[in-house]
Amino acid sequence: MKPYILKPHLTRKITFMKKDDARVPQALFETVNTAPDLKGFPYPLPSRKSEYTCFAEGNNGVIWYGATTGLTRYDPNAERAEDIIMYFSAHKHLDFDEVKAILPEGDNIWVLNGEDSVSYIEMIMLTCEERGDLLREESHKYVMRRGMICHMNTTEPKNIKTALGYTACDNDGTFTADHFVGEVYRYAVLKRELGADHPKTIEARRLATLNSEAMLLLTYVHGRDEGFIARSYHVTGEPLPDDGHFYQRKGDVATCCETNESKKTGRVGEQVPCGYPIPERLAKLYRDLGYTDDDIAYKADTSSDEVTNHFLHYRLAHDFLGEEDPELDELIKDSCRRTMTHIINGKFEFLEHSGKPTTWAKWSKRYFAQAGSGYVDAPLNAAELLMYLKVTMHVTGEEGLWKETYDALIADGYAELSTKHFDRFFQGAMGVGAAPEEDLMYGDNLLALATFWMLCTLEEDEELLATYRKSFKAWSGTLLREVQPGYAFPMLEACPDLELDFERMADWFYRHEVTRHAALVKLNRHDVPIKRLRHGVEDVDKEISALLMPDERSTEKFDRNPFQYLIRHDGRNSHYEGCYPYTFAYWLGRYNGYIAEEA
Amino acid sequence: MSKIAVLNEFSIEAVRDALQKLDDFKKLIVNGLTAFELGELEKIDPELFAAVAKQIKRERWYPCTGLWVSDDKEMSAEKLMRSMLYSVTYFKEKFDKEYKVFQGARIYNDAFAQLIYISNFDACVLDSETESYWLDGEAYTRTLVYGGLEKVDINDIDDEFIKANDFESIEDEVMAAFQNELDLKSVKPSVYAGKANEAEMLLEKADRICVQNGRNENEDLRSCWLSLLLGEEDVAADVAEKIIGDGEIDNDFIRLNTDEVEVLSVKYAEEGNGDVVIRLRETAGTEKAITVMCDALDAGFRAEILPYEIQTFRIDKEGYVEETPIGE
Numbered sequence: 073m074k075p076y077i078l079k080p081h082l083t084r085k086i087t088f089m090k091k092d093d094a095r096v097p098q099a100l101f102e103t104v105n106t107a108p109d110l111k112g113f114p115y116p117l118p119s120r121k122s123e124y125t126c127f128a129e130g131n132n133g134v135i136w137y138g139a140t141t142g143l144t145r146y147d148p149n150a151e152r153a154e155d156i157i158m159y160f161s162a163h164k165h166l167d168f169d170e171v172k173a174i175l176p177e178g179d180n181i182w183v184l185n186g187e188d189s190v191s192y193i194e195m196i197m198l199t200c201e202e203r204g205d206l207l208r209e210e211s212h213k214y215v216m217r218r219g220m221i222c223h224m225n226t227t228e229p230k231n232i233k234t235a236l237g238y239t240a241c242d243n244d245g246t247f248t249a250d251h252f253v254g255e256v257y258r259y260a261v262l263k264r265e266l267g268a269d270h271p272k273t274i275e276a277r278r279l280a281t282l283n284s285e286a287m288l289l290l291t292y293v294h295g296r297d298e299g300f301i302a303r304s305y306h307v308t309g310e311p312l313p314d315d316g317h318f319y320q321r322k323g324d325v326a327t328c329c330e331t332n333e334s335k336k337t338g339r340v341g342e343q344v345p346c347g348y349p350i351p352e353r354l355a356k357l358y359r360d361l362g363y364t365d366d367d368i369a370y371k372a373d374t375s376s377d378e379v380t381n382h383f384l385h386y387r388l389a390h391d392f393l394g395e396e397d398p399e400l401d402e403l404i405k406d407s408c409r410r411t412m413t414h415i416i417n418g419k420f421e422f423l424e425h426s427g428k429p430t431t432w433a434k435w436s437k438r439y440f441a442q443a444g445s446g447y448v449d450a451p452l453n454a455a456e457l458l459m460y461l462k463v464t465m466h467v468t469g470e471e472g473l474w475k476e477t478y479d480a481l482i483a484d485g486y487a488e489l490s491t492k493h494f495d496r497f498f499q500g501a502m503g504v505g506a507a508p509e510e511d512l513m514y515g516d517n518l519l520a521l522a523t524f525w526m527l528c529t530l531e532e533d534e535e536l537l538a539t540y541r542k543s544f545k546a547w548s549g550t551l552l553r554e555v556q557p558g559y560a561f562p563m564l565e566a567c568p569d570l571e572l573d574f575e576r577m578a579d580w581f582y583r584h585e586v587t588r589h590a591a592l593v594k595l596n597r598h599d600v601p602i603k604r605l606r607h608g609v610e611d612v613d614k615e616i617s618a619l620l621m622p623d624e625r626s627t628e629k630f631d632r633n634p635f636q637y638l639i640r641h642d643g644r645n646s647h648y649e650g651c652y653p654y655t656f657a658y659w660l661g662r663y664n665g666y667i668a669e670e671a
Numbered sequence: 672m673s674k675i676a677v678l679n680e681f682s683i684e685a686v687r688d689a690l691q692k693l694d695d696f697k698k699l700i701v702n703g704l705t706a707f708e709l710g711e712l713e714k715i716d717p718e719l720f721a722a723v724a725k726q727i728k729r730e731r732w733y734p735c736t737g738l739w740v741s742d743d744k745e746m747s748a749e750k751l752m753r754s755m756l757y758s759v760t761y762f763k764e765k766f767d768k769e770y771k772v773f774q775g776a777r778i779y780n781d782a783f784a785q786l787i788y789i790s791n792f793d794a795c796v797l798d799s800e801t802e803s804y805w806l807d808g809e810a811y812t813r814t815l816v817y818g819g820l821e822k823v824d825i826n827d828i829d830d831e832f833i834k835a836n837d838f839e840s841i842e843d844e845v846m847a848a849f850q851n852e853l854d855l856k857s858v859k860p861s862v863y864a865g866k867a868n869e870a871e872m873l874l875e876k877a878d879r880i881c882v883q884n885g886r887n888e889n890e891d892l893r894s895c896w897l898s899l900l901l902g903e904e905d906v907a908a909d910v911a912e913k914i915i916g917d918g919e920i921d922n923d924f925i926r927l928n929t930d931e932v933e934v935l936s937v938k939y940a941e942e943g944n945g946d947v948v949i950r951l952r953e954t955a956g957t958e959k960a961i962t963v964m965c966d967a968l969d970a971g972f973r974a975e976i977l978p979y980e981i982q983t984f985r986i987d988k989e990g991y992v993e994e995t996p997i998g999e
Binding site for chain 2: 111112113114115116117120121153443447492495498499502503505508549553573576596598599600601602603604606617618619
């Protein structure tokens with residue numbers, strides 16, 4: 073297929089300031105407001121017509137409309153339908169929805185909002201690659217910690233320069249793996265286009281390798297000898313969140329810390345050996361910062377989310393980094409073997425040191441037979457286990473126990489079980505009176521994606537491949553309704569007959585901002601219907617009926633519902649997400665030739 | 672397996688017999704009577720109706736839910752929706768009940784699964800179907816068609832039979848199925864979509880003209896639709912023509928950004944507060960982002976619509992919009 077050609081596109085960049093800031097032009101305070109006549113206006117408007125209080129003309133026929141409920145940009149000459157009407161609201165673009173005065177300045181605009189807040193909104197022309205680079209720069213500078221990327225809070229709202237430097241994350245492995253996908257495909261593209269010795273390629277390789285090392289460290293940092301994976305780890309000085317099970321290392325023993333969760337499960341003070349050596353190359357990630365092994369508190373009770381994304385990482389790290397870095401490849405193989413062995417020895421359940429299974433990492437028929445979650449999870453979890461084995465064979469080049477186990481699982485109906493996702497998921501939702509999209513754990517979308525993407529690109533048996541493709545498509549309803557290239561592109565690679573609307577994919581890239589500031593936006597818009605969900609509690613569980621462009625909705629990870637009607641709150645003003653949803657999609661699309669930049 | 676005791680005959684004697692058996696046997700549960708039949712019973716014998724209503728509230732009598740009146744013919748999407756709408760509204764208003772199982776004779780049109788789903792029914796029981804299966808509709812909708820109920824006529828069973836058996840409502844037995852391991856085939860309906868007849872088209876036109884002209888004549892229109900559902904098409908058409916007068920549909924009243932979405936219905940909301948309901952259907956089989964403009968209602972909105980999806984929007988007096996199930 074020919075790649076879809078992406079062109080440079082306008083991108084929002086917001087600078088927040090107070091009205092006494094020296095940068096604010098005096099003319100902003102001298103404007104005279106006149107309400108616009110919007111009778112017969114040809115497009116849906118985000119604010120009610122009667123709420124608009126001022127307007128002004130900018131460059132190239134663009135008209136800006138200020139309202140008591142936000143700012144609207146109208147570009148009657150816009151090439152893309154999605155760009156004709158744009159909306160700006162608190163807290164992502166303004167401090168307050170109430171626009172008091174506006175002053176266009178070329179393509180940009182000054183906006184006086186609330187009592188004393190001013191937003192300077194720049195509309196800057198960027199290529200999609202440039203947009204990705206700015207997002208990566210923000211993530212690498214402020215969100216990444218010791219090679220891991222999840223999210224980051226700041227001490228000052230809307231000021232990423234005040235990033236805390238540490239964070240609490242339940243899924244460091246998951247989100248770092250997803251970030252790694254973007255980085256490693258970027259490396260592969262740059263290597264192909266610029267050559268292995270180009271400084272940009274070398275730097276891309278360094279960053280992808282750093283993420284890979286951080287991923288691998290999670291598989292050793294606990295010091296357990298049985299192939300466990302930690303969810304995350306903290307070092308001395310970083311506050312431990314009161315959530316989950318943390319083990320503080322000291323010498324050869326790690327002790328369970330006191331948290332609400334560990335008190336509930338009676339694990340406070342539980343001692344677990346931690347003598348298994350951490351490879352020096354990986355330990356450098358914290359030792360080079362002055363920490364020792366005794367400074368580590370790692371998080372246990374690992375879920376299938378983490379395990380699945382580790383196997384995604386094993387496969388891609390081996391394929392793209394392994395050959396040129398044999399030392400890293402050996403670590404990948406060792407970690408992969410240890411994890412797979414742990415799962416097989418645990419009779420397809422992920423075990424704590426005590427021998428008890430973790431809460432959410434179970435791929436056994438024993439779990440599948442459990443009414444409720446076991447029954448509904450079975451199709452995905454069955455496929456996950458098959459994917460782990462397929463990746464292990466691919467990465468290690470070994471068959472033996474891995475192949476025997478894979479074949480036995482196929483004979484036991486695991487592949488066929490994977491096709492039953494929609495039936496069981498739908499049934500489970502109906503059983504609790506909910507719609508499927510309402511009952512979904514949105515993180516499962518990503519797990520299905522990683523699982524079937526890997527299975528469909530590794531399986532050579534035509535019959536099994538057809539089964540996996542059928543199973544992947546059983547997820548279409550919840551995956552494709554997001555019109556998210558990060559879901560669509562891996563699905564296209566796995567199922568080449570899939571038909572995608574590349575114009576809408578392009579809109580998704582074009583309309584990303586250059587920050588992952590996670591402040592919420594105004595969603596009770598005049599131009600967007602609100603939908604009460606089937607089971608939802610009135611006024612709480614709702615969706616919006618239109619899929620807003622990324623720059624007009626809240627900034628989220630892959631594991632959230634983009635249609636969710638979120639009520640704004642100030643807490644999100646101090647929160648920044650990692651950039652992986654953009655870079656994962658962009659660089660995978662570039663690598664596979666689905667998209668390209670205009671020459 | 673529990674038996675399903677059904678009232679098949681709608682007569683005073685049959686209802687009295689069922690009520691007597693309910694009084695005599697505490698474990699008995701009765702299923703039957705559509706919204707229309709209950710309305711008739713209330714008019715004919717208010718005392719008997721009150722006795723049935725008491726058992727409905729106690730959940731010992733489960734009405735026949737889904738259609739306003741029993742019907743075994745193909746019908747258009749809009750006619751089926753109206754039948755469901757008036758049935759759902761009746762049970763909600765009269766008994767504060769929201770049932771989850773649609774009961775009917777057959778698959779009425781090719782949008783059936785979607786209509787059942789968006790009407791907030793979780794499953795259906797159809798006279799024509801004896802086996803259970805998933806019925807798939809457009810826009811990722813589906814419904815459980817439940818077969819295999821062991822029905823007995825409440826008027827035919829004797830005391831010995833009642834003593835010897837357990838009884839269950841259709842509603843509870845079908846809903847309990849969702850807790851079991853279901854391994855069912857899935858089927859797409861192939862029946863022809865019933866077309867609106869002349870009387871129905873007149874009613875749809877009357878609804879639209881009322882909204883265009885700001886005349887809320889919900890009561891007359893509702894009785895027209897109910898006449899139509901009862902097969903009294905001439906009565907419905909006559910009243911509709913009077914409401915229409917010399918009015919014509921203004922095609923610019925609602926403007927869409929695509930020809931591939933049709934306006935199925937424009938009407939005032941049932942509760943009569945002046946909100947307007949617009950129902951749309953995608954016709955080309957492609958997913959799209961749509962815009963809908965209605966200056967007269969101070970409304971303009973955007974939405975995602977899936978292939979062949981039917982969506983219903985409710986516009987309030989300030990032009991704010993909510994996407995609703997059809998029970999509006």
